[in-house]
Structures are given as structure tokens and as C-alpha cells.
Amino acid sequence: MKRxxxxxxxxxxxxxxxxxxxxxxYLIVFSFNSFHVNRGNVDYTNIGKCTGFTLSNYAxxxxxxxxxxxxxxxxxxxxxxVVATIIGTAAAIGINSMKKRSRSAVLSVxxxxxxxxxxxxxITFMMLFAFVNSLLAxxxxxxxxxxxxxxxxxxxxxxYVIFSVLPRLKQSSDMLYEAALDLGxxxxxALLKAVIPDIMPGISSGFIMALTMSLDDFVVSYFVxxxxxxxxxxxxxxxxxxTKGVNPALATIIFIPLVTMLLIVNLRRLAKEREYEIQNKKxxxxx
Amino acid sequence: xxxxxxxYPYIVWMILFIAAPMLFIFYYAFNVNGTWTAEKFLxxxxxxxxxxxxxxxxxxxxxxxxxCLLLGxxxxxxxxxxxxxxxxxxxxxxFVPMWMNFVLRTYAWSAIIEYAIPDLFNMTRSLTxxxxxxTVAVLLVxxxxxxxxxxxxxxxxxxxxxxxxxxxxxxxxxxxxxxFFRVVLPLSIPGIVSGITMVFVPAxxxxxxxxxxxxxxxxxxxxVIDDAFKINPEYSIGSTLSIxxxxxxxxxxxxxxxxxxxxxxxxxx
Numbered sequence: 142m143k144r145x146x147x148x149x150x151x152x153x154x155x156x157x158x159x160x161x162x163x164x165x166x167y168l169i170v171f172s173f174n175s176f177h178v179n180r181g182n183v184d185y186t187n188i189g190k191c192t193g194f195t196l197s198n199y200a201x202x203x204x205x206x207x208x209x210x211x212x213x214x215x216x217x218x219x220x221x222x223v224v225a226t227i228i229g230t231a232a233a234i235g236i237n238s239m240k241k242r243s244r245s246a247v248l249s250v251x252x253x254x255x256x257x258x259x260x261x262x263x264i265t266f267m268m269l270f271a272f273v274n275s276l277l278a279x280x281x282x283x284x285x286x287x288x289x290x291x292x293x294x295x296x297x298x299x300x301y302v303i304f305s306v307l308p309r310l311k312q313s314s315d316m317l318y319e320a321a322l323d324l325g326x327x328x329x330x331a332l333l334k335a336v337i338p339d340i341m342p343g344i345s346s347g348f349i350m351a352l353t354m355s356l357d358d359f360v361v362s363y364f365v366x367x368x369x370x371x372x373x374x375x376x377x378x379x380x381x382x383x384t385k386g387v388n389p390a391l392a393t394i395i396f397i398p399l400v401t402m403l404l405i406v407n408l409r410r411l412a413k414e415r416e417y418e419i420q421n422k423k424x425x426x427x428x
Numbered sequence: 429x430x431x432x433x434x435x436y437p438y439i440v441w442m443i444l445f446i447a448a449p450m451l452f453i454f455y456y457a458f459n460v461n462g463t464w465t466a467e468k469f470l471x472x473x474x475x476x477x478x479x480x481x482x483x484x485x486x487x488x489x490x491x492x493x494x495x496c497l498l499l500g501x502x503x504x505x506x507x508x509x510x511x512x513x514x515x516x517x518x519x520x521x522x523f524v525p526m527w528m529n530f531v532l533r534t535y536a537w538s539a540i541i542e543y544a545i546p547d548l549f550n551m552t553r554s555l556t557x558x559x560x561x562x563t564v565a566v567l568l569v570x571x572x573x574x575x576x577x578x579x580x581x582x583x584x585x586x587x588x589x590x591x592x593x594x595x596x597x598x599x600x601x602x603x604x605x606x607x608f609f610r611v612v613l614p615l616s617i618p619g620i621v622s623g624i625t626m627v628f629v630p631a632x633x634x635x636x637x638x639x640x641x642x643x644x645x646x647x648x649x650x651x652v653i654d655d656a657f658k659i660n661p662e663y664s665i666g667s668t669l670s671i672x673x674x675x676x677x678x679x680x681x682x683x684x685x686x687x688x689x690x691x692x693x694x695x696x697x
Contacts, residue, residue: 150506157503161525164536189543228438235435254446256681258633260650261670264657265449296445359531373531380535382643387535399527407520
């Protein structure tokens with residue numbers, strides 16, 4: 142009975158994983174399908190019928206709009222998460238040294254973009270940029286789509302950085318900063334050499350969060366950008382009814398690097414844990 | 429130089445780009461072509477069709493949240509009871525799809541629903557041909573999209589649960605079922621609450637899924653707002669609908685905060 146219950150658990154997990162990976166596997170399988178309708182014309186909407194094996198989808202994936210969209214997405218994600226990490230870490234250090242009342246006031250406002258539906262965030266950005274651009278039109282300047290996307294992505298990422306750095310700061314001792322000052326550091330040096338190394342794990346997980354939010358965003362970018370497409374916007378516009386569909390090879394192009402990266406990170410963590418266990422055993426044996 | 433000054437660039441940034449732009453929604457709701465009037469605002473409020481769509485979206489979000497909780501709780505529970513190294517690896521498998529572009533995954537589902545399922549079951553017409561079929565299809569994809577967001581907080585809470593409490597419960601004579609319902613479940617309420625908040629509000633405003641599933645013949649509240657801003661721009665209607673949405677989100681956040689005893693630091697109210 143116990144054995145049966147145990148295998149039932151694995152079956153349940155297996156079924157759920159199958160459900161989660163079904164669409165990804167589906168796209169990867171069909172990325173090898175030929176979608177040529179007639180000479181030179183490609184129509185991807187026919188995902189569901191096998192019409193012959195080909196690798197040409199992979200050659201097509203980097204050319205044209207899809208390649209541009211992929212590049213823009215990566216650029217925006219990298220720049221915005223670096224800037225958000227810098228502003229957010231500084232903000233977390235500042236917030237941590239605030240008095241209780243002003244701290245909870247700032248934290249409440251920080252939750253705004255996290256609680257707000259991203260639909261509303263996107264709309265407010267759209268109206269803000271329309272307003273600013275109409276003001277700037279008098280002096281013949283315009284915020285470009287790139288600038289708009291960057292500002293929007295930085296804004297919704299910063300709170301995630303703050304909320305990953307703050308817990309770490311709370312664990313770290315205030316004495317560290319004081320000690321660095323006593324040993325002759327300037328306040329800036331004290332932060333750079335004593336505080337920041339201590340909270341580094343929080344900063345890096347904040348950076349990863351910011352990167353994820355930016356890479357995965359569709360709604361805010363959709364409302365903010367007029368002419369330039371990030372990957373999500375590109376896929377959305379191609380997926381709508383009456384268009385030529387999305388090249389399924391995109392799924393493989395995103396999936397393989399992602400899985401490789403996660404595997405490396407996790408294997409390293411596992412190896413570290415193992416090492417730690419072995420060391421623990423050695424210490425116990427010495428005792 | 430005091431350390432708290434480090435927060436100032438951020439505070440200025442937030443006021444400029446997050447807090448101030450919220451005012452635009454109120455501006456456009458009550459200002460039509462430069463004159464202040466509540467007429468459009470009230471007209472939109474009186475329009476029953478918007479309220480019907482909101483009701484449909486809320487019901488859809490309820491359904492999504494309930495199914496995600498029912499499917500996700502066992503996943504988190506099983507994972508939290510596994511050996512740590514194994515659980516770490518399998519839980520990563522559960523969260524990898526969150527990192528795949530979700531528009532792409534939704535697109536894949538639309539293909540599966542339009543082509544693969546009819547082929548497999550020899551159906552003469554697609555599932556999304558009827559209105560019930562479209563509802564089921566949208567619900568399915570919403571559950572798919574939000575399931576990891578339910579599992580993640582549940583897993584975090586359940587894996588931190590003190591295992592000696594379970595032993596204590598057993599020592600005091602409780603069987604497995606009693607232990608689960610009287611010890612594990614009450615202790616995992618913070619995880620349940622944050623899971624529900626991570627699914628319910630985004631599910632109300634989801635507009636990508638209904639736009640892509642069923643060829644755009646099914647619309648939820650998010651689609652109506654999208655329509656009022658991007659497709660047939662009428663900012664006064666869109667802004668009013670956004671205000672209704674904000675009020676709704678505020679109420680549900682308040683209710684959730686009431687249940688959430690675990691939270692520290694600032695909360696929105």
C-alpha cells in the first residue's frame with residue numbers, strides 16, 4: 142500500500158510535468174517541420190500537420206524581424222536589469238538605515254508596481270510618454286521607443302531588486318559599516334568594500350529577478366512601444382488570427398540556452414552541497 | 429554623508445515614473461478634450477456590458493485560482509517531503525517553463541487546441557467553435573500559465589515547515605489525515621495566501637490568453653481595456669474601466685492582507 146502510494150506520487154508529478162512541458166515540446170517537434178507553402182513562401186500557421194523534415198526554420202529564425210526582436214529584448218533586459226540593480230541596491234541600503242515610519246512609507250510605494258496589474262502599469266506609461274513627447278515636440282526632441290522601453294523596464298524591476306536585497310541587509314550587521322569607518326574608510330569605501338560584498342547573494346538574486354521580469358514582459362512593452370518589437374510583441378503580433386504565425390524554431394532557440402544555464406547553476410549548487418556535507422562529516426569524525 | 433540619501437534617486441524615480449503617471453488615469457477619466465466632466469465616467473459606469481465582462485473575468489479568475497490551488501498543493505506537498513537534493517532538482521524542472529516566453533507558450537497552446545486535439549480525437553470542428561468550448565480552452569491555458577506561480581510560494585512555505593511538529597502530532601495520536609488537516613494545512617496558510625494573490629489578480633487582467641485562444645472571439649476585462657486604449661482609442665472609457673479595476677484589486681488585496689499574518693515590513697495599506 143505504501144509502495145503504491147509512493148509510485149502514485151511520482152505518477153502525479155510526472156503528469157504535471159508533462160502538462161507543463163507539452164506546449165514547449167510541441168513547438169520543438171514542429172520546428173523540424175517544413176512550412177513551405179509554395180516557392181519561397183512560408184506559412185507557419187499550419188502547426189499540426191507533418192509535411193516533411195527540414196532544418197530551414199533554424200536558418201530563418203535569425204533573419205528578418207525575429208532576429209531584430211530577439212536582439213532588442215536582450216539589449217533591454219541586460220541594460221535595464223543592470224541599472225535597476227544599481228538603483229535598487231543603493232535604495233535598499235538607504236531604506237535599511239531609515240527610521241521606521243519613513244521606511245514603511247517608502248516600502249508601501251515600492252509595492253505599487255508589484256500589486257498593480259501590469260495592464261495598468263503599461264497604460265500609465267503609455268499616457269506618460271505621450272504627454273512628455275507632446276511637451277518635447279516644441280523643442281523637436283522625442284523619447285525613442287528604446288528609451289521608453291528602457292525606462293519602463295527599469296521602473297518595474299527596481300522593487301524586485303529592493304525586496305531581494307533588504308532581507309540580506311537585515312541579516313548583515315550594522316557594525317560592519319561602523320567598523321570599516323573606524324578603520325579609516327570613507328563612507329563610500331565602507332559601502333563598497335564592507336557592506337556590498339556581504340550582501341552580494343541578495344544583489345545577484347535581485348539582478349536575476351530583474352532580468353527575468355524584463356525578458357518575460359509582454360504587457361508593459363506592448364503598451365509602451367509604438368514601432369519597435371520585443372520578442373513578446375513580435376510573437377503576439379504574429380500569433381494573432383489572420384497572420385502567418387510564429388516560427389516554432391524560436392522555442393528551441395530560447396529553451397536550449399535556458400536549460401543549459403539552469404543545469405550548470407544547479408549542478409554547481411549540488412556539488413557545493415555535497416562538498417559541504419563531506420566537510421561536515423570530516424569535522425564530526427575529528428571530534 | 430548619511431546612508432539614507434542612497435534611497436533618494438530611487439524615490440525620485442518612483443515618483444516620476446510610477447506614482448505620478450497614475451494621475452493620468454484620473455485625468456483622462458474626468459477630462460474629455462480639455463473640459464472637466466463626469467459625464468463620460470458615469471456613462472461608462474452605467475454600461476451593463478462592461479460589468480458583465482468584469483463578472484465573467486472574476487469568475488474565470490476564481491476558477492483559475494481554485495484549479496491551480498487544487499493541482500498545485502499536492503505538487504508542493506510531495507516536493508517538500510522528498511529528499512532535499514532530489515526535491516531541489518525536480519522543483520527546478522517545475523519552474524523552468526516560467527522562464528520560457530509566455531506569449532510563445534500561449535501560442536503553442538492555441539496550435540494544440542486548434543490542430544492537435546481535433547486530430548487526436550477525430551473531432552470534425554475545433555474545440556473553440558462553441559462558446560463553452562472557448563471558455564474551457566481559455567480556462568485550461570490560464571491554469572497552465574499560472575500553475576508555477578501557485579506552486580512556488582506553496583513549496584517555499586511547506587519546505588520550511590518544522591518536521592518535528594509532524595512527529596509531535598503523530599506522537600500525540602493523530603493519524604496521517606488529521607495531521608495534515610490540523611497541522612500542515614493551517615501552517616501553510618501564508619503560502620496559500622501568497623499563491624492566491626500571485627494568481628487571482630493577474631488572472632483577472634489576463635488579456636493575452638483570450639486574445640490568442642479561440643481566434644480572439646472570447647474577451648475578458650483586460651481585452652476590453654486593451655480595446656479602449658489601443659484598438660479603438662477612447663481614453664475616457666479605458667481610464668474609467670482601469671479605475672474600476674484598481675478599486676477591485678485594492679479590495680482583494682485588502683482581503684488577502686487580512687489573512688496574511690506572516691508579512692513583515694510595509695504593506696500597501
